[in-house]
Amino acid sequence: MPAWFNPLLLLVALLAVPVGLLAPERAARWVWTASALLAAAVLLAEILVRLLRREVGVDLIALLAILAALAVDEALVAAIIALMLAGGRLLESWTEQRAERELHRLVDRAPRQAWRYRDDALEQIPVEQVAPGDTLLVRLGEVVPVDGEVLLGEAVLDESALTGEALPVRRHAGETVRSGVVNAGAPFDLRASRPAQQSTYAGIVAMVEAARGSRAPFVRLADRYALALIPLTLGLAGLAWWLSGDVLRALAVLVVATPCPLILAAPVAIIAGISRSARRGVLIKDGATLEALALARRFFFDKTGTLTAGNVTLDAVESAGRLPPARLLALGAALAQASPHLVSRALVRAAAEQGLSLVTPRAVHEVPGAGLSGQVDGHHIAFGSFDYVAQGAVVSPGIETLRRRMAYELAAGSFIAVDGQIEGVALFSDRLRLETPYTLRALRRAGVERMVMLTGDQREAAEVIGRAAGVDEVCAGLTPLQKVEAVAQGRHQGHTAMVGDGINDAPALAAADVGIALAAGGGTASSEAASVVLLVDRLDRIPEILLIARRSRRIAVQSVTVGMGLSLLAMLFAALGMLPPLAGALLQEGIDVLVILNALRALRGGRRIAATALDSEQVERLRQGHAALAPLLIRVHRLAQRLTSLPAAQAGRELRELLGDLQEQLLPHEREDEDALFPRLANHLAGEDPLAALSHTHREIFRLGHQLERMGADLEDPPSAEALADIQRLLVQLDTVLDLHFADEDELYHHLDRR
Known part of the structure; x- marks a missing residue:
């Protein structure tokens, strides 16, 4: 269909309803019937095309609904169904066009020109004319046009678009430079090693297109129900006609089977969820994306600019x-x-x-x-x-x-x-965003099973950020292609969501079931590849929209299930001759109003969790876990006080034993508390994020434990006085944090024990 057709179809359907209400009865029927027949003709053409591809969906039920409504002289009902269908078509068409337009923006970011040396002079040429072996000049602030190597001196490059690293890097003569990075220093000479079509940036664009094309389409909720409803409706109508010999019974079955709970209720709930998300500054591009988001249980995060602030x-x-x-x-x-x-x-x-x-x-x-x-x-x-x-x-x-x-x-x-x-x-x-720890806690509380950080950074630096953020796994040193592979592997284990903000994240965003892009700073490649775009620079919007998506989908399923259940009951009465077509049409309209009102609940928020008590046996197990660690905490305190006063050999021996026990006993216990216990406890506490302070001290315990592990690995035998002084300083910090943390947890457990 041409681009202008869907708006025209919506305009006709939109005008038909009020015009008919104002016109005389005979004219009203003609207006409503004409509008319904136009929609039916469009549906019929599309259904035939889909049948040729061996596909069936809710559109077939809609066509039956329109024809059945016209057959029983319910032209207004048919016109309203036509209006809803026209609006849905326009929305779907708009989102598809937007996705194509945004994908083209990614391509438009690629460099178009290059400066090439020729006979000791510079000439500006189209990037497509660059050949391997050409010597190019890359000026300050320019995007490197093709892959190549630095000729003389060094290049200072902003590689954040490809690796996510916030700080500029230095590439010396002979080192490889990839296209798509930005020259952040003095101009330098580059010897091209590949043509533009085979360079890194062109490969990223190709990966985005391939990932979008290979991603299996998410089957719409209404279509899945339609696959069961179509044969059931036709079978029951035919059986009623065959047993009674009365065609009106078959017609009555078709009328009460009008799938308005599918056509109206499910989209109303889904669109309500999209609307609520938009009010929170999050653009969800279509209803299928919201449904997929509701099912996501595995989240992948980029590091720089996503979990961290992305600036120095x-x-x-x-x-x-x-x-x-x-x-x-x-x-x-x-x-x-x-x-x-x-x-x-x-x-x-x-x-x-x-x-x-x-x-x-x-x-x-x-x-x-x-x-x-x-x-x-x-x-x-x-x-x-x-x-x-x-x-x-x-x-x-x-x-x-x-x-x-x-x-x-x-x-x-x-x-x-x-x-x-x-x-x-x-x-x-490059610090963690202030809302990052809360975001991950909220996602875990919402039932997300696994959270993985993907980054191009070195592993040691990435591990520090990962521990502080609270992810389950850190995958470091990844290229954009390896990020795609990590997401693809995760999809084999369940529905996935990928969160990112840079060009290097675009392929992974496109490959995930749901791509979530941070785009508060303007249009980026990530927002072009993603199906969910955060228009505000707040990572904590993600658990919000996850809960909105789940609630909207739950209400949609509830509306469809209840509505179609009532319709099926009405179909049985109609098949038995107890419900004539006219009464059936009125009853069906009542069912429609009921399920639509229920679907509109998705516009509001759900109830908040109130504080509740824990079982006494559960509290006692928590206290026993603390009691088991008490001797270790005493050892931390004592060694923190006297480490530097001990003979070097004895200090080294006691320190190594203590550090080993910290790694084997304390840190696994605290990690288990953060990942498994705290999400359960949060459901017994009032407030938005009741365990924020305890989670903050967890992060400090993990940081100090990791640093002590590194220092202990480098400890000499016997250790120097300087090394012992540095370690003692950290032990004092750890002792202070542990004392405060365990006291707070004991108070919490006492509060939850309401015996």
Whole structure:
């Protein structure tokens, strides 16, 4: 059908109902009948096409309903059915066109031109003309047009679109560069290794298209019921006619079998769910997506920009001892004003938030991807990577201690040198979104069985984020294709949802049963491939829309089941001659009103959970679990107090035993509490997220336990006094957190025990 036909069909059906109500009786019947016959003709044509493909759906029931209504002179009913069908067709057509248009936007992002060297001159050519071996110039801010390798020097690249890594990376001469990344530093020369059609970005576009095409279509709820209703209706009508010899009985069966609970109630509930989601800033592109979301039990998450904020944030400025952190921040931020680098901007922003006055730097020299130096307030300041800052600078023992701590904590930072001596380091991170832990807890509380983080980052850094977020599994170092494979494997185990925000997530979003894109910053490749788009920058909308989808689908199934059950009962009365066609039509309209009113409940929220008591035996088991860990907690406390006062050999021996028991006893217990116990307990407590504080201390226990494990693995025999001092500091922190956490849990268990 041409694009203009569906709006025209809806306009005709929309005008027919009020025009008929205002017209004389005979004219009204003609108007309503004409509208219904037009819809019936369109349905008949489409049904014939579907039958040729061996497909059957609710459209066949709708056609029977229209013809049956006209046969019993219920032209208004037929016209209303035609109106509903016309509206549904237009909505379905609009969503399909939107999906195609958004997919084309992904293609439009690809570079169109490239700068090629030819006879010592530059020429701008279409990217399709680039051949392997050509030397190209990639300027600042440009998207790399084809795959290739750096020729001279180094390239500073923003690879977040492909890997999800927030910080720029450096590629040296001879290293491979993939198309689709952005040059974040000085211009560099690239030797093309592949034509544009075979490069990385073109492959991502192809994967999106292939994934969308290979994904099995989600069968509509109404169509599944129709497969059972069609033969039942026709069989019962034929049997009634054959046994009684009265064609009116068969006609009455068809009238009361009018599938308005399918045609109206199910779509009303589904559309109500879509409407509620839209009010929360979430676009669900069609009803089939909402149904699929309601069934999702396995969630996959991208890391950078999805579970994390996706930008660089200053955590702290650590001093080696000579200058206070505030002074280091002021000097470093003053110099950083001259650089557009993400890290520099984060440092300047942090200084402004602390109200520091920054002077203007002079004689600034920047090495892209390494650091910058210059004069600030009469001092020579250098700021950047350790290798850059350490050139010709004095490295104090305090700086080596800071570097060792950074290695244990997997922290990223830029060092600050003042007048030829490294004085400290600015620590940066891509922090978890504030709502990430709550989101995952809410999903687990809602019954999500497994949550997996997919990322292109290195495993150690990814594990830290994964533990803090609360996912069940971390898959690190993945390419876009490997993300697709991980999602595809998950689909074999149940319905899946993938959440992401970058170009690298687009293929996985398209391959999942439901792709959920974060697109608050504008249109991205992820929103083009996804079927659910978050228009607000809030990850905690996901458990909201999951519950909305489940409730909407539950109400839709309930409406269909009750409505069709009443219709089946009416069909039996009609087959026995106890319900004439006219009375049957009126009864069916009453059933329709009932199920539609029930379906409209999906526009409202469900009831909130009130606090309830736990069984006393359950509480006692929880207390026994705490009691079993009490000796271990005492050991943590004692060793935290006296570790550095023990002989080195004894301290090392006791420390290794304690760290082993922490990994074997404490951390598995806390992980079991977070993943299994807390979702159950939350159902007995009032409030939106009653265990948020306890989950926060869980994350701190996991972080400290992981850091102690890493430090213990590097412990010498006998350990040095410096290493023992670092570990003691962490043990004191762990002891404090454990004391608070277990006290809070004991209080909670007492509250839930209402004996």
